[in-house]
Amino acid sequence: MSATSPGPRWQRLEHDERRRQILACARRLFSERNYASVSTSEIAAEAGVARGLLHHYFGTKRELYLEVVRSMMRTPSNPVPRRLNDAPRRKDDIEPEIADSVDRWLTMLERNRGTWLAAIGGRGLGHDPEVEAILDEAREHAADRLIESLQTYDPAQAPPALRASVRAYGGFAEAASLEWLQRGRLTREQTQELLVQGFLTIVRDVVPAVEAIPAADTARTAHARR
Amino acid sequence: MSATSPGPRWQRLEHDERRRQILACARRLFSERNYASVSTSEIAAEAGVARGLLHHYFGTKRELYLEVVRSMMRTPSNPVPRRLNDAPRRKDDIEPEIADSVDRWLTMLERNRGTWLAAIGGRGLGHDPEVEAILDEAREHAADRLIESLQTYDPAQAPPALRASVRAYGGFAEAASLEWLQRGRLTREQTQELLVQGFLTIVRDVVPAVEAIPAADTARTAHARR
DNA sequence: CGGCCTAATTGGCAAAGTGCCAATTCGTGC
DNA sequence: GCACGAATTGGCACTTTGCCAATTAGGCCG
Numbered sequence: 001m002s003a004t005s006p007g008p009r010w011q012r013l014e015h016d017e018r019r020r021q022i023l024a025c026a027r028r029l030f031s032e033r034n035y036a037s038v039s040t041s042e043i044a045a046e047a048g049v050a051r052g053l054l055h056h057y058f059g060t061k062r063e064l065y066l067e068v069v070r071s072m073m074r075t076p077s078n079p080v081p082r083r084l085n086d087a088p089r090r091k092d093d094i095e096p097e098i099a100d101s102v103d104r105w106l107t108m109l110e111r112n113r114g115t116w117l118a119a120i121g122g123r124g125l126g127h128d129p130e131v132e133a134i135l136d137e138a139r140e141h142a143a144d145r146l147i148e149s150l151q152t153y154d155p156a157q158a159p160p161a162l163r164a165s166v167r168a169y170g171g172f173a174e175a176a177s178l179e180w181l182q183r184g185r186l187t188r189e190q191t192q193e194l195l196v197q198g199f200l201t202i203v204r205d206v207v208p209a210v211e212a213i214p215a216a217d218t219a220r221t222a223h224a225r226r
Numbered sequence: 227m228s229a230t231s232p233g234p235r236w237q238r239l240e241h242d243e244r245r246r247q248i249l250a251c252a253r254r255l256f257s258e259r260n261y262a263s264v265s266t267s268e269i270a271a272e273a274g275v276a277r278g279l280l281h282h283y284f285g286t287k288r289e290l291y292l293e294v295v296r297s298m299m300r301t302p303s304n305p306v307p308r309r310l311n312d313a314p315r316r317k318d319d320i321e322p323e324i325a326d327s328v329d330r331w332l333t334m335l336e337r338n339r340g341t342w343l344a345a346i347g348g349r350g351l352g353h354d355p356e357v358e359a360i361l362d363e364a365r366e367h368a369a370d371r372l373i374e375s376l377q378t379y380d381p382a383q384a385p386p387a388l389r390a391s392v393r394a395y396g397g398f399a400e401a402a403s404l405e406w407l408q409r410g411r412l413t414r415e416q417t418q419e420l421l422v423q424g425f426l427t428i429v430r431d432v433v434p435a436v437e438a439i440p441a442a443d444t445a446r447t448a449h450a451r452r
Numbered sequence: 453c454g455g456c457c458t459a460a461t462t463g464g465c466a467a468a469g470t471g472c473c474a475a476t477t478c479g480t481g482c
Numbered sequence: 483g484c485a486c487g488a489a490t491t492g493g494c495a496c497t498t499t500g501c502c503a504a505t506t507a508g509g510c511c512g
Contacts, residue, residue: 008506008507008508009461009462009506009507010460010461010462010506010507011507012459012460012461012506012507012508013460014460015459015460018460018461035261035262036261036262036288039497039498039499040498040499040500041497041498041499049461049462050461050462050463051462051463051498051499052461052462052463052464052500052501052502053460053461053462055499055500055501056460056461059500060499060500061498061499061500062262066356066357066360069357069360069361070360073360073361073363073364076364076367076368077361077364077365077368077396077399077400078365078368078369078372078395078396078399078400079368079372079399079421079425080368080371080372081371081372081374081375094375094376094377095422095426097375098375098422098425098426099418099422101375102418102421102422102425103418106403106414106417106418106421109403109406109407110414113407116403116407117404117407117408120400120403120404121404121407121408130292131292131295134292134295134296134299135295135299135303137299138299138302138303139303139304141302142302142303142304142305142306143304145306145307146304146305146306146307148307149307149320149323149324149327150320151320160411160412161411161412161416163411164402164405164406164409164411164412164416164420165402165420167401167402167404167405168398168399168401168402168405168420168424169304169398169401170303170304170401171397171398171399171400171401171402172394172395172397172398172401173303173304173305173394173397174303174304174346174397175393175394175395175396175397175398176390176391176393176394176397177332177335177342177346178343178346178347178393179390179393179394180335180390181335181339181342181343181347182343182347183390185386185387185389185390186386186387186390186436187439187440187441188332188336189439189440190387190390190436190439190441191332192325192328192329192332193432193435193436193439194390194391194394194432194436195305195328195332196321196324196325196328197431197432197435197436198394198428198432199305199324199328200321200324201427201428201431201432202424202427205423205427206419206420206423206424206427209419209423210412210416210419210420210423213413213415213416213419214413214415215413215416234477234478234479235477235478235490235491236477236478236489236490236491237478238477238478238479238488238489238490239489240489241488241489244489244490265468265469265470266469266470266471267468267469267470275490275491276490276491276492277469277470277491277492278471278472278473278490278491278492278493279489279490279491281470281471281472282489282490285471286470286471287469287470287471
């Protein structure tokens with residue numbers, strides 16, 4: 001702060017290093033708030049550089065943002081089995097490998113929790129709590145209706161694990177519908193079959209297996225007695 | 227433009243009607259491009275009103291945007307069974323009702339294709355092709371690895387329906403993981419079971435049923451028609 | 453050791469966008 | 483027909499973004 005010291009007013013960094021530093025700051029800010037409410041001045045201040053420098057390195061605010069999205073996507077979004085060794089086997093014999101790959105993937109999620117939630121959770125970068133809340137409410141409502149149709153639980157008192165499973169099926173249904181409407185890799189008839197059979201097997205076979213596992217016993221699940 | 231005609235320079239509309247008109251214009255623009263690249267001036271021009279009027283009706287650009295999101299969410303995101311009539315029945319007996327509800331839901335999707343794709347497709351409003359492309363590439367890559375692990379097809383030559391089903395499972399996995407990491411309705415053990423059993427039943431039981439249905443003859447058949 | 457030379461970095465300017473409010477204009481009711 | 487209220491406009495102040503010329507750090511060569 002003392003203007004008497006004749007030291008350099010700013011430090012010169014190597015190209016890649018400065019770039020990484022700015023990117024890291026932008027990444028943190030974009031993870032917390034949505035695109036529009038993060039200003040380039042703010043990112044520059046966070047990185048301790050002049051605003052013009054961002055443009056020198058990334059061109060425009062949008063390009064910087066896209067770079068952030070790319071860096072986030074380095075962490076996978078699905079369980080990805082490690083290359084299976086040796087001989088081909090029957091499909092119904094792959095359970096151990098799948099279980100293993102899912103396990104490794106979940107461990108990865110636990111470690112990169114923050115990053116993954118910022119990238120995938122909250123639907124794409126630019127984390128926008130209000131928009132999220134609106135979408136979530138609609139999905140939760142759909143889940144209620146689906147639970148109702150099972151005629152086993154009152155939606156308000158269904159075990160959290162069941163509700164979560166139904167929400168997972170919702171993700172399944174949305175993705176399948178996109179494949180039909182947007183990418184055309186499914187016909188309508190195939191989509192229908194996928195959704196119906198998917199629902200039945202999940203409800204009939206998968207959910208009971210999940211419910212057999214002890215639930216988290218936090219306050220939230222207290223009312224959903226074992 | 228002729229200043230000679232003494233007619234009113236602008237027309238006065240009833241509160242709700244003007245509001246709906248502006249909302250419709252905003253909705254169209256926000257469906258086509260992302261939030262930041264749509265300006266309030268543009269929306270106002272589209273609606274044929276002064277920019278200040280938007281603020282009179284909606285406060286800020288962001289509030290207008292949130293209103294658009296809400297209006298989009300009136301169309302459901304999941305198949306929602308109609309209230310099941312009469313007596314309770316066993317879970318394994320509900321297939322007809324589920325099939326029916328899925329069918330009605332798919333019909334609704336066909337009718338509201340544009341709206342639904344804008345709201346759900348591309349993950350949330352603010353349709354951003356570049357961001358979408360980045361996320362899609364990551365998910366497609368994960369699907370490749372998953373297909374590899376089945377040791378039945380080379381990922382590059384897998385039938386579109388299989389690839390689509392795997393992508394649907396990806397949606398399932400992401401939603402389940404959010405339930406664990408974000409909402410805490412699943413324990414890690416439950417998530418593991420859900421993902422493993424979900425994968426096995428989908429691959430073992432659902433995919434074969436889907437593949438038994440004739441595929442679209444060309445890759446983009448369904449996609450190409452408007 | 454000292455000046456030069458390149459490239460990193462800054463600071464400021466112009467254009468565009470947003471929020472807001474006072475002034476204006478339409479239309480209805482008295 | 484006139485006044486009053488609500489709808490609508492237009493413009494002002496402020497923030498943000500994109501850009502570029504000027505400045506300065508710090509390595510290199512003599």
